[in-house]
Amino acid sequence: MSKYSNFDLIKKLKNVSILCSLLLLVAFSCVSTANAYQLKNYKWPQPSTTFYVDIPGENGLWNDAFEGAMYEWGVNTVFQYYIVSGTYEDPCDATEGKNGVKFSSTDCGDAWGSTTLAVCHTWYIASTSTITQTDIVFNSNEPWNVYSTSWSYNVNDFHRVAVHELGHALGLGHEDSGVSTIMGTYAGDITIPQQDDIDGVAALYGSACTYSISPTSGSFTSSGGSSSVSVTASSSTCAWTASESLSWVSLSPTSGTGSGTVTVSVSANTGSARSGSVTIAGKTYSISQAAPIPGKVTLISPLGTIKNTIPTFTWNEESSATFYYLYIWDENHNEVHKDWYTIADDNLNYDKANCSNGYCTVTLDFELEEGSYEWFIKVYNGYYQGDYSDGMSFTVQSNIQNIYYDDYDGDGYGNPNKSMSASSQP
Amino acid sequence: MYHKTLSLISILVYLFLIPIPYGHAASVRQVTMDEMLQQCQFVFEGKVLALEAKENSQKRIHTYVTFKIQDIIKGEYSSETIILSFLGGTVGDVTMGVSDMKVPQVGEHGIYFVESLEKSQVHPLYGWSQGHFLVQSDNTGIDRVMTSNKQAVTGVMKDMSVQQMNSSQKTVPLLNKGVASGVTVALKDNDNKGLTAEEFKKILRDKMGMGQ
Incomplete structure (x- = not known):
């Protein structure tokens, strides 16, 4: 009895399965979404x-x-x-x-x-x-x-x-x-x-033309170069153009039909970092280019023996610099000071390097002990750090005696034969 | 077991013969069979004898369709033929098309719900295709009723049942084929299991006899 009951159940389930399958089959055939649109037998001569x-x-x-x-x-x-x-x-x-x-x-x-x-x-x-x-x-x-x-x-x-x-x-x-x-x-x-x-x-x-480009942006070094941008069009009959308004960018070709490739060429950058965009097949391609690696700056002072224990450091300005790095070591190459200095007025996180008339200066906020030092400057332009400048040596000697020459004959000039050394004017 | 399977089949059949709830056409409002019977001035079974298209001074074209009246279901008409005007048609090489207008063709046999015998309407049939049924012989020679989209009509629900369905189903279903609400249709085209013309007309007459 039990055996027959199970058999009936299996048959029942099989029937239900078949019916459900038929239901799904019919349902799918009824709601098929492939090309269901209905067209009249007329249209406009143009779209x-x-x-x-x-x-x-x-x-x-x-x-x-x-x-x-x-x-x-x-x-x-x-x-x-x-x-x-x-x-x-x-x-x-x-x-x-x-x-x-x-x-x-x-x-x-x-x-x-x-x-x-x-x-x-x-x-x-x-x-x-x-x-x-x-x-x-x-x-x-x-x-x-x-x-x-x-x-x-x-x-x-x-x-x-x-x-x-x-x-x-x-x-x-x-x-x-x-x-x-x-x-x-x-x-x-x-x-x-x-x-x-x-x-x-x-x-x-007909289909509306759609386009995509890849990649959608490019980064270039200061020396410039070129990069390829792939244009994918939805149809081989879809025309597109490529245009730019940046003097430092050129595109080739400037138009095409169907999928293709556009070469983006960027000229060398001698100024600060720059960015912009061009339009390829209606899409925006963003370009950024780094400033050149900053060169060495020329140090001016302190140089030689100085009396001031809080010297002011002066060097030639680098136009692309956004930060300067001052490094000082002593005669035994023990680090004495190192720090970044901003040229910006509104960057309160850093001490400021004052730059004007082609020179930049930084004054230490502590006293140097007497001794010999060597200092260096390197530049950061927002993208790259340049090399350290050539070192400049100086010696702090606070008790250094000046040489005074006596105006023996009263002509307003000291006599080189009559001199004396003193820390202050005798 | 057989009984349960039959019940399941009944459910499936019901799902696919589901009547269309009340809605609005983009250009034509959906109606119910009861409304059509109430509002139509003339309902008849007939056959198309001739078509004639004419253009007026504004280049509007009407197609005048001559029907031979075979059986009157509602209303009165003294002549054996009736001419109905449908907007649109072809004169020479110029055609004026009207969205969703289906002008009966010569030889067509159908049951037609005419809204007005006095006014010239855009479409003379009530609810456009909703008041337009075809009568075609099946492979046994029996006349059966189909919608103008050639779907076999399997039944006509009472308005109360339609309203109950509408209250529980607010959206327009997937299987909507542009027929009057409450008219059930077979899923498969040219299904021989639809109502015969006599059965369909009896339903209509019964509805009118019930005062609906």
Whole structure:
């Protein structure tokens, strides 16, 4: 008994599995998203058309919403709706070849009936399937507003209905296979063209060109150089350009079609670090270039024997420097002092090196003992540290005696034959 | 076991024959069968005899469709034929297309819900394709009813049931095919299991007889 029961259970499970599989199979076949869009048998001869838009009322709400709806079809498609704002073209007049839009209590004389919200009329040449005019009329007997929330059954959203009708106006039909689309027969929460709609436009007019570049930035040394940037285009027919406005950058080639490569050449930099950007296939390529490695500075003083135990160090200014490094050691090469000095006025984390007229100075904030020293300076320019300068030696001797010469004959000059040594003037 | 499997199949069938809840078309409002029956002035079964397209001075084109009336379901009409005007059509090399307009073609056999016999409307049928049903013979020669999208009509729900479904399902379902709310359709095109024309007309007449 138990054996048969288990067998029944297995059969049951197998049946359920089969049914579930069938369900999934059917479900997938029903909601297939591949190329579900529906195309009318007509289209514009070019991927664009112009609407004359002047819909009175609500302080421009309808005009703005319709213009917004036109814009939506240009996103990720090659199709462009152009607008002539503030100019009315009667959508009931098909003799002028101009596209118009309006609210009306009838559809150009025909009663709306109880269920019609809006209609898109399209005139086309049957032999060429070429559209010559399209017009959209909204039923003014219906309640309208503009909103982006879920579809309200009390008031129609003008914007999404306009997007839908504009889809018809460029050649799309209704799509009810279950994919996400603005072209479904019934409006819902979708307010803008979906991927299936974009694919439909591509089927009618071709794909919008999209580009990417790699890499998107480059860093160059002060000596310059070149770097390759790969351009990837969505189609071999997609054209692009490369442009720059930097005197120190050149691009080659400056245009292309399909995927390709652009060489970015950067000239040598003799000044401070610099950066900028160029545009390749509509994308920004950022460039930064380092300043050159700073050279040695020339030391000026202290030199020789000095009496001042708090000497001021003076050297020639380096134009690219942002910091100077002062290093002092004694005669036995024991480190006496080392520190970075900024040239910036607002960097309170460092002591300042005062630079003017081609010279820079730093005064120690402590006394040196008597003795012999050697000092060095090296430069940092924000990117690189330069080499140490050649050393300069000095000796601190606070009790050093000056030599005085007596003006024996009173001529205003000392007599070299009559001298004396003293720490101060005798 | 058989009974349970049958129940499961019933559930699956129900899922795929799910009626469409109430909604709005981008250009046409979705309606219910009861509303159509109430609001239509004339409902008939007929066959298309002829089409004629005419252009007015503003280049608007209407297609005038002549039907032979075979059976009247609602309303009265003294002639054996009726001409209905549909906006759009082709005159010479110029075609005026109207979004989602399906003009019945010569030889078409269908059941048509005419909103008004007096006014010239953009679309003479109530709710556009919602008031447009086809009648086609299956492989056994029985006339069966299909939507204008050629989906077999399998049933018509009562409005109360539709409203109950609508209250629990706020969004438009994936299988929406642009038919009136409450009209159930078979998933597979040309399904022979749909309602016969006589069954469909009986449902309509019963609904009217119930005062709905």
